[in-house]
Amino acid sequence: xxxKNLHRSIYFRFGLAQLLFLxxxxxxxxxxxxxxxxxxxxxxxCFFEALKxxxxxxxxxxxxxxxxxxxxxxxxxxxxxxxxxNYLTLKNYQSAEIAFLKAHELDTTNVWYxxxxxxxxxxxxxPSAAVTYAEKxxxxxxxxxxxxxxxxxxxxNLDKATELIQKLKIQNGNSxxxxxxxxxxxxxxxxxxxxxxxxxxxxxEKEEDFIHTLSNLLKTNKIADFNRLALSWHDKSGNNxxxxxxxxxxxxxxxxxxxxxxxxxxxxxxxxxxxxxxRFLLLNRVVFFAKKHPEAKEMVDEIVILQEKxxxxxxxxxxxxxxxxxxxxxxxxxxxxxxLSEDETDxxxxxxxxTKLNQQKAYQEALGLSLKALEFYPEQPKFYLESGTxxxxxxxxxxxxxxxxxxxxxxxxxxxxxxxxxxxxALAYELTxxxxxxxxxxxxxxxxxKN
Numbered sequence: 001x002x003x004k005n006l007h008r009s010i011y012f013r014f015g016l017a018q019l020l021f022l023x024x025x026x027x028x029x030x031x032x033x034x035x036x037x038x039x040x041x042x043x044x045x046c047f048f049e050a051l052k053x054x055x056x057x058x059x060x061x062x063x064x065x066x067x068x069x070x071x072x073x074x075x076x077x078x079x080x081x082x083x084x085x086n087y088l089t090l091k092n093y094q095s096a097e098i099a100f101l102k103a104h105e106l107d108t109t110n111v112w113y114x115x116x117x118x119x120x121x122x123x124x125x126x127p128s129a130a131v132t133y134a135e136k137x138x139x140x141x142x143x144x145x146x147x148x149x150x151x152x153x154x155x156x157n158l159d160k161a162t163e164l165i166q167k168l169k170i171q172n173g174n175s176x177x178x179x180x181x182x183x184x185x186x187x188x189x190x191x192x193x194x195x196x197x198x199x200x201x202x203x204x205e206k207e208e209d210f211i212h213t214l215s216n217l218l219k220t221n222k223i224a225d226f227n228r229l230a231l232s233w234h235d236k237s238g239n240n241x242x243x244x245x246x247x248x249x250x251x252x253x254x255x256x257x258x259x260x261x262x263x264x265x266x267x268x269x270x271x272x273x274x275x276x277x278x279r280f281l282l283l284n285r286v287v288f289f290a291k292k293h294p295e296a297k298e299m300v301d302e303i304v305i306l307q308e309k310x311x312x313x314x315x316x317x318x319x320x321x322x323x324x325x326x327x328x329x330x331x332x333x334x335x336x337x338x339x340l341s342e343d344e345t346d347x348x349x350x351x352x353x354x355t356k357l358n359q360q361k362a363y364q365e366a367l368g369l370s371l372k373a374l375e376f377y378p379e380q381p382k383f384y385l386e387s388g389t390x391x392x393x394x395x396x397x398x399x400x401x402x403x404x405x406x407x408x409x410x411x412x413x414x415x416x417x418x419x420x421x422x423x424x425x426a427l428a429y430e431l432t433x434x435x436x437x438x439x440x441x442x443x444x445x446x447x448x449x450k451n
Contacts (some may be wrong), residue, residue: 043072050082059086077106081113085409119379123412127154143376146177158185175343214247215278227251242267246274249282253289261299269306345376354386363393381410381417388424400428419445
């Protein structure tokens with residue numbers, strides 16, 4: 001591509017010092033085919049100077065230089081893309097949006113411009129704008145199907161979301177994310193179309209009516225009404241009603257009635273009258289409750305035992321993995337493996353497993369997984385950090401530096417993450433014997449005040 005040739009000519013022509021080249025290379029590596037085209041030496045000098053200023057984190061100077069580049073070539077999409085990146089780093093979101101949009105307007109075929117806009121609008125919580133770019137990327141085969149389906153739900157287009165989900169299931173099979181979206185869509189539809197409790201407050205007469213009404217209340221998160229009806233049914237039917245006991249799980253959690261809660265959990269697994277979605281929601285409440293209340297951990301252990309014993313396929317693996325992160329890392333790793341065997345793109349499972357593998361010094365495996373994760377999430381700094389850490393563990397320090405500097409571009413409002421990058425960069429330079437750059441990055445680490 002013309003842009004790649006320009007990148008090579010810039011490097012050989014100027015022969016920058018190693019750190020500067022690595023900074024610039026990291027920027028180039030993220031923006032293939034930026035559309036520089038045939039440009040003058042004056043423009044090349046100007047554009048390269050802007051990249052150099054960004055590489056040494058002089059973002060305002062980089063912006064000023066890029067504006068000079070714009071005067072030389074006002075139709076160059078790469079200039080506006082780099083402007084957007086610098087504005088975004090300085091948290092000038094309005095200017096960043098304008099610049100990214102201009103870059104995309106000048107080159108609508110550039111995938112990286114579209115992905116940057118999608119990521120920008122996702123972070124800005126603007127699903128209406130994000131859906132446009134998710135559609136474009138999905139049409140050309142980029143891995144944005146689940147993101148697009150979620151955006152359709154967020155903007156209220158449930159028909160399109162359902163249609164897309166069916167296509168994704170045919171193409172790729174089911175996944176945790178797809179299952180959760182289907183559950184959410186059903187909840188929204190039920191909430192629109194189904195009444196929960198009779199307007200006069202009367203109780204249902206038949207068991208199946210209780211189950212149906214309670215399930216709807218749970219799926220629409222009307223927990224106060226849910227608990228009231230579950231208690232009324234339990235009182236009406238007597239203490240030996242296992243199904244009613246299962247529906248009392250949220251109440252038992254609230255009151256911390258552990259023995260009753262354990263019985264309710266057992267009842268949830270024993271009955272076949274509660275649909276899988278409702279059963280999942282009941283048990284998932286226990287897992288999330290235990291995250292904030294360590295005294296409930298035994299209840300989660302009970303769920304794990306019963307799930308294995310009964311061989312019931314519930315989409316609980318992700319919740320259990322997230323719960324186990326700080327309580328039982330080995331079990332969490334088992335759950336992450338199970339999740340990834342069904343959905344290799346699951347973000348939380350990839351995030352945990354790459355971190356855990358590096359902690360276990362399984363650097364080669366961690367590197368392979370983190371690089372694979374970057375194929376799915378090319379703008380997630382976590383996977384640049386983990387791949388950089390893996391390269392250090394494998395004594396490939398130059399590659400580590402490139403990877404870590406590349407990832408810094410994608411950090412937004414996360415000082416802890418920045419500090420983690422700076423620590424690894426300082427370590428990489430220490431191991432290469434470059435004390436000056438080691439000190440430079442150590443000095444960039446900032447104290448984060450505790451709340």
